[in-house]
Amino acid sequence: MLIKQVWTNNGGRNFFYMVTCPKTAETLAIDPIDAEMCLEIAKNHGWNIKHVLNTHEHGDHIGGNDKVIKETGAKLLGPAKAEGRISGIDEELYDGSIVKIGTSGEFKVLETPGHTPIHISLYGQTDNTPHFLCGDTLFNAGVGHCRSGDPNVLYNTFNNIISDLPDETKIYPGHEYMDNNLAFTLDREPDNPLAADLLKELKNQDLDNARITTLGLERQINTFLRLEQTTIQEGIKKEFPDLPNELDKKTVFLKLRELRNNW
Ligand SMILES: [Zn+2]
Structure with missing residues (x-):
């Protein structure tokens, strides 16, 4: 399978994704917010959009569904228990569900809540390279906000799933926020060359042709994946002097998320 990251150049700085099977041209469109762009890419490449998949309910991820589905007859895949959040799901996906891309690839569904109460990501391999299409859970050098979710739940997603x-x-995130996120990392960790x-x-x-990072690089530049770094912990204690001297990872994560909200 081939994974294409599409830069929308919209106000929300969205990326969406098209994953295609080179043998059958069957294509999965993931959160295709710009329906016109998605349809044009498919047409230009001779790709056949069989499925649309949503990672979560936000309008800037599901807003292109209707047009893409109307034009292609694609089936909508979405997280289970999303009634009232995402309409028209044809096939519900659970943790561990498999999404096949024609005859040449597949993704495993991982439940990654926190940004929203219900959120899924996709994990799959081409040759020996693993790929993680993660919606608004993990960004380059940052993590999703939790305005309609819960940072405690997002921490658990990072600690229990992404850490493995x-x-x-x-890494293939739902938005391009890397500059801002790196600036936040440097605000928290000025000694990160x-x-x-x-x-x-x-x-x-x-x-x-945006830079695709790896989780290994994220572990070096993403402050939310560096919770045990002394500089980060000392910075948190300075901002929140009432915290105990020994900080656990969850407290550091929650306080970083809080600081990022107002940064
Ligand atoms: Zn979102």
């Missing part, structure tokens, strides 16, 4: 994924895993170098490197980046 290998360093080589390529890799984050500083990367921020410089991104200055003139072409978002149609």
Whole structure:
């Protein structure tokens, strides 16, 4: 299977994804917010959109569904128990469900709530490279906000699920927020040279060919994946002087999320 990241250039800085089987041209469109763009890409490549999949309920992820489905007759895949949040789901996906891409690939569904109460991500491999299509759970150098979710639940997703994924895993988020997120990392961890170098490197980046990070790199530049770093912990204690001297990872995560909300 081939994974195409599509930069929408919209106000929300959304990415959406098209995953295709080179043998059958069967294609999965994931959160295709820009329906016109999605249909045009499919037409230009001769791809046949058989399924649309939503990671979660937000309008900037489901807003293109109707048009893509109307034009292609695709079936809608979405998280289980999403009635009232996402309409018209033809097939509900559970933790561990398999989504096949033609005859050449498949993803395993992982439940990754926190950004919203119900949220799924996809994990799959091509050759020996793992891929994680994670909606608004994990961003490059950051994590999703929890305005309609719960940061405690998001922490559990990171601590119980994402922590198990290998360093080589390529990351495909729902938005492009890398500059801002790296600036936040540097605000919390000014002595992180890799984050500083990367921020410089991104200055003139072409978002149609945006940098795809790996989880291994995220573990070095994403402050939310570096909860045990002394600089980060000392910074949190300074901002929240009433906290105990020994901080657990969850407290650090929650306080980072709180700081990022107002940053
Ligand atoms: Zn969202």
